[in-house]
Amino acid sequence: MLRLRVNGESYETLAESCETLLEILRERLGLTGTKHGCELGECGACTVLLDGMPVLSCLVLPDQLEGAEVTTVEGLAEGPALHPLQEAFMALGASQCGYCTAGMLLSAKALVDEQPDPTREEIRAALAGNVCRCTGYASIVDAVAQATNTMRGAR
Amino acid sequence: MSAPRGGANGRLASESATIESATIESATIESAGGALRVVGKAMPRVDAVSKVTGRTVYADDLTFPGTIHCVLLRSPHPHARIRGVDVREAAGVPGVVAVLTGAAMPTRFGVSPSSEEEQALATEKVRYVGEPVAAVAARDEATAREACKKIHVDYELLEPVTSIDQALEVPMDEPIHAASKDSNIHRLAALEFGDVEEGFAASDHVREDVFFYEGSTHLAMEEHSATATFADGQLTVWSSTQSPHNVHRALSSVLGLPMGHVRVVATPHGGGFGGKVDPCAHEIVIAKLAMTTGRPVKCTLTREEVFYNHRGRHPVLMWVRTGVTRDGRIRAMHFRTALDGGAHGSLGAATTYYTGALQPATYDLPAYRFEGCRVFTNKAPCGPKRGHGTPQPRFALELHLDKLAEDLGMDPVELRRRNYVRPNSRTVNGLRITSCAIENVTAEVLAASGYSRRRRRDGHGQGFAVSAYLCGAGSPMYLNRMPHSEVNIEVGRGGVTVLCGATDIGQGSDSVLATLVAEELGLEREDVRLVTGDTGLTPVDLGSYSSRVTFMAGNAAIEAARKMRATLVAAAAERSGAQPTEMTVAGGKIGPLSFEEAVVAAEELYGSLGSGGSYAPPPDISGSKYRGSAVGPSPAFSFSAAVVDLDADRVTGEVRVNKVWIAHDIGRALNPLLVRGQVEGGVYMGLGEALMEAQVYRNGLLHHPSVLEYKTPLSTDMPEIEHLLVEQPDPEGPYGAKEVGQGPLLPVVPAVVSAIHDALGIWVDEVPVTPEKVLRALDSRAKGGDPRTGPRAFPMIPYPPCVKVAPPDAASAAL
Numbered sequence: 027m028l029r030l031r032v033n034g035e036s037y038e039t040l041a042e043s044c045e046t047l048l049e050i051l052r053e054r055l056g057l058t059g060t061k062h063g064c065e066l067g068e069c070g071a072c073t074v075l076l077d078g079m080p081v082l083s084c085l086v087l088p089d090q091l092e093g094a095e096v097t098t099v100e101g102l103a104e105g106p107a108l109h110p111l112q113e114a115f116m117a118l119g120a121s122q123c124g125y126c127t128a129g130m131l132l133s134a135k136a137l138v139d140e141q142p143d144p145t146r147e148e149i150r151a152a153l154a155g156n157v158c159r160c161t162g163y164a165s166i167v168d169a170v171a172q173a174t175n176t177m178r179g180a181r
Numbered sequence: 182m183s184a185p186r187g188g189a190n191g192r193l194a195s196e197s198a199t200i201e202s203a204t205i206e207s208a209t210i211e212s213a214g215g216a217l218r219v220v221g222k223a224m225p226r227v228d229a230v231s232k233v234t235g236r237t238v239y240a241d242d243l244t245f246p247g248t249i250h251c252v253l254l255r256s257p258h259p260h261a262r263i264r265g266v267d268v269r270e271a272a273g274v275p276g277v278v279a280v281l282t283g284a285a286m287p288t289r290f291g292v293s294p295s296s297e298e299e300q301a302l303a304t305e306k307v308r309y310v311g312e313p314v315a316a317v318a319a320r321d322e323a324t325a326r327e328a329c330k331k332i333h334v335d336y337e338l339l340e341p342v343t344s345i346d347q348a349l350e351v352p353m354d355e356p357i358h359a360a361s362k363d364s365n366i367h368r369l370a371a372l373e374f375g376d377v378e379e380g381f382a383a384s385d386h387v388r389e390d391v392f393f394y395e396g397s398t399h400l401a402m403e404e405h406s407a408t409a410t411f412a413d414g415q416l417t418v419w420s421s422t423q424s425p426h427n428v429h430r431a432l433s434s435v436l437g438l439p440m441g442h443v444r445v446v447a448t449p450h451g452g453g454f455g456g457k458v459d460p461c462a463h464e465i466v467i468a469k470l471a472m473t474t475g476r477p478v479k480c481t482l483t484r485e486e487v488f489y490n491h492r493g494r495h496p497v498l499m500w501v502r503t504g505v506t507r508d509g510r511i512r513a514m515h516f517r518t519a520l521d522g523g524a525h526g527s528l529g530a531a532t533t534y535y536t537g538a539l540q541p542a543t544y545d546l547p548a549y550r551f552e553g554c555r556v557f558t559n560k561a562p563c564g565p566k567r568g569h570g571t572p573q574p575r576f577a578l579e580l581h582l583d584k585l586a587e588d589l590g591m592d593p594v595e596l597r598r599r600n601y602v603r604p605n606s607r608t609v610n611g612l613r614i615t616s617c618a619i620e621n622v623t624a625e626v627l628a629a630s631g632y633s634r635r636r637r638r639d640g641h642g643q644g645f646a647v648s649a650y651l652c653g654a655g656s657p658m659y660l661n662r663m664p665h666s667e668v669n670i671e672v673g674r675g676g677v678t679v680l681c682g683a684t685d686i687g688q689g690s691d692s693v694l695a696t697l698v699a700e701e702l703g704l705e706r707e708d709v710r711l712v713t714g715d716t717g718l719t720p721v722d723l724g725s726y727s728s729r730v731t732f733m734a735g736n737a738a739i740e741a742a743r744k745m746r747a748t749l750v751a752a753a754a755e756r757s758g759a760q761p762t763e764m765t766v767a768g769g770k771i772g773p774l775s776f777e778e779a780v781v782a783a784e785e786l787y788g789s790l791g792s793g794g795s796y797a798p799p800p801d802i803s804g805s806k807y808r809g810s811a812v813g814p815s816p817a818f819s820f821s822a823a824v825v826d827l828d829a830d831r832v833t834g835e836v837r838v839n840k841v842w843i844a845h846d847i848g849r850a851l852n853p854l855l856v857r858g859q860v861e862g863g864v865y866m867g868l869g870e871a872l873m874e875a876q877v878y879r880n881g882l883l884h885h886p887s888v889l890e891y892k893t894p895l896s897t898d899m900p901e902i903e904h905l906l907v908e909q910p911d912p913e914g915p916y917g918a919k920e921v922g923q924g925p926l927l928p929v930v931p932a933v934v935s936a937i938h939d940a941l942g943i944w945v946d947e948v949p950v951t952p953e954k955v956l957r958a959l960d961s962r963a964k965g966g967d968p969r970t971g972p973r974a975f976p977m978i979p980y981p982p983c984v985k986v987a988p989p990d991a992a993s994a995a996l
Contacts, residue, residue, distance in 0.1 A: 058235070061403070063404065064484040065483070065484070066888070071402055099233075100234070102234070108234070116226075119855060119857060121226075121232040122687040123450055123686065124232030124687065125239065125401075125451030125452055157402065159402055159865075160858065162861035162866075163865070165857065165858060
């Protein structure tokens with residue numbers, strides 16, 4: 027029996043030793059907001075936060091999860107109030123087909139939690155493990171920059 | 182009235198911003214302050230909240246109770262006969278519900294009626310590594326995968342054909358497809374418009390070049406996924422498809438079900454770029470399994486399988502010969518292409534013609550000969566990818582013109598300008614050109630980039646190129662005279678519902694429909710409920726391909742909305758005593774009544790409220806009819822121009838793009854935020870194809886079917902992009918809008934190579950440009966050879982004699 031917290035809620039779930047966090051989230055907990063584009067740790071679509079650090083959930087096994095705190099895209103908003111990153115992604119068109127969006131948002135959150143005033147180069151570097159085929163990345167980088175401005179203003 | 186200055190990030194270069202009265206026949210909608218309220222505003226996509234909160238339900242997020250999971254067994258051989266398939270052991274694996282082979286559904290299918298040679302599961306032979314041969318449905322995916330390993334296929338290996346050259350030789354064992362008789366040639370095209378030989382004779386200078394454009398794949402982030410159910414005689418398939426209509430037709434045909442018993446629902450879509458236009462094997466297999474087992478059946482491809490499914494950019498070898506006068510006027514052009522099509526037809530017959538169709542839609546060619554050839558090879562099938570068959574010849578044509586300009590000692594921009602097509606004209610191959618801002622996009626991109634004033638220095642350069650693209654294919658994929666897009670609007674106590682077959686693949690077609698209907702009915706976008714991409718509920722739309730949806734579904738939506746508006750206005754007039762002509766429709770009001778009051782009045786007067794609109798391109802978009810004349814005509818063309826600024830390192834051969842300026846002839850930006858996304862996304866994909874993307878094989882085996890090894894630009898690779906929108910409303914576009922999904926990719930690729938020439942004085946006539954190719958050209962120059970990397974020769978191809986097509990006469994050449 028695996029015990030972990032996801033988006034602030036406690037879960038106890040069965041999981042085979044070879045089952046990935048991606049599969050546990052999507053298939054056991056019904057949290058399908060986390061996407062998969064390769065299941066080999068290559069595309070970044072399945073990025074979630076594990077104790078605040080961005081990880082590729084398709085490469086994380088139950089052994090690494092006992093007692094862990096996982097944050098997925100479903101946990102970014104507080105009730106109906108969207109996270110400033112989500113607001114900025116909407117406002118600037120940083121989500122087109124939307125399939126990379128969950129992973130992008132969580133990679134971006136890990137950055138802005140650590141570094142409230144990142145340069146554009148730092149933003150680009152933080153997102154370099156997340157492939158997007160729609161946007162050309164420009165609107166995504168803009169959105170992260172705008173969100174950090176909003177978050178600093180709110181502080 | 183003037184158009185809204187909507188460019189969120191791009192500068193707007195609106196020259197004639199007035200809406201032609203012919204475009205918007207009614208002035209009433211503009212009465213609220215005299216401006217468009219919704220159209221032209223930069224707004225988030227209508228489904229933005231769902232997308233950023235993870236609530237969008239994509240195909241693989243959908244699982245019905247009792248679902249069983251399907252895994253396909255794929256061929257490990259590029260070319261082999263199937264002697265037998267033994268499924269007994271697999272069928273006995275605990276947890277397996279059904280095992281399927283091709284014998285259960287041998288009917289051949291294909292996205293194009295001219296090449297229906299695929300089977301959902303191959304029966305006689307396999308033609309590429311990854312071709313599906315059998316399928317297992319089991320209680321879970323792991324069980325199905327394990328059981329697949331227990332299917333025994335007896336293969337008799339055949340010599341694979343893996344290159345264009347090899348495909349042109351006499352087949353070693355047997356041709357890949359029996360239908361192509363004793364050769365592996367899939368399609369030959371030979372057309373001549375005007376007198377080409379006379380044009381060459383009248384030229385002062387004639388030049389020939391050879392180019393190669395490597396194949397590439399879409400790499401949409403979402404892997405294909407579909408679920409099928411069969412209940413009460415009705416088959417329903419939910420799939421991440423770009424064309425539920427294409428899937429609908431294929432399912433009906435292969436499974437022998439009437440169209441009315443099949444429903445295909447396009448799920449919210451994780452990216453297509455052309456890779457989900459074809460009906461796919463897994464969609465048919467799960468439908469068959471749902472019918473035989475009575476259970477919901479789901480199949481999600483792995484990333485490796487998506488690479489095999491492919492339908493991506495054709496590798497194309499090109500030869501071009503052009504004659505010009507001393508002052509740079511093109512007199513004749515002869516263009517030859519050879520396409521490596523992979524194992525099946527897909528849309529490849531159309532692709533072949535597309536490699537020749539749009540050269541005259543950019544440059545006014547008085548005489549033009551096109552010869553195209555597509556061959557079958559034992560590789561994953563090529564098909565439509567963003568730009569469909571036109572990025573390759575665009576690359577060749579633009580660089581060829583650069584070289585011609587160098588020969589003539591002429592500025593390459595000036596050479597192009599002297600040959601640009603004109604608005605309201607007809608090309609030598611009969612294409613109708615209406616709105617055309619090719620001059621404007623050129624001027625905009627030159628002014629922004631400072632290209633003409635650039636300082637030449639070693640290792641740094643700029644390149645310029647232009648292009649044209651369709652706003653929707655003028656002909657459907659299968660011959661018929663029905664509308665290409667239809668919209669129904671239902672209004673009642675449940676509000677406003679728009680039903681349309683259009684499929685939002687991330688480009689924002691749902692947002693376009695909501696925008697247009699909201700504008701017409703005086704509502705906001707959130708007042709409009711959308712039901713789209715569902716062949717059981719919505720009227721037809723042919724699919725999200727050829728940049729057709731804004732133009733075609735958009736016009737259909739406007740027609741339906743105007744009919745509904747007229748109904749509501751009439752009812753409101755009757756109820757209030759006001760004159761219909763004095764009524765304004767804006768701000769949630771129909772004249773003096775609220776929208777809801779007007780609906781009540783209309784329902785009381787007329788009963789159920791529904792309206793329909795449909796769109797088919799006008800017949801005069803094409804000239805003479807000949808084999809292949811269905812490819813090229815479009816109700817409108819967009820034009821794009823790009824300047825690329827880069828550094829190229831002569832020691833390492835590395836190329837670093839600093840900035841791209843891109844100007845696009847959008848007609849009108851219905852939503853500048855979404856337009857920006859399409860423009861930048863197109864530039865991104867163009868840079869990928871110019872510098873790294875390649876779907877390449879070794880002995881018939883795909884070199885790198887993985888996201889890690891298939892190189893694409895990452896966030897750290899992307900340069901700054903400055904986009905400029907030229908807004909000259911098209912007379913037939915919805916509110917004057919034209920396409921943006923594909924055009925902006927096209928000029929980027931040649932502009933990169935042109936900039937490398939500017940930086941280092943070498944030509945890399947082959948994309949993707951790798952450091953190794955740059956160094957080879959530098960090395961060749963250092964040794965006194967050609968300062969060039971690229972193909973040397975074009976093969977001998979048995980093209981048939983050209984079909985001679987008379988060019989339009991002078992009267993119809995100027996519309």
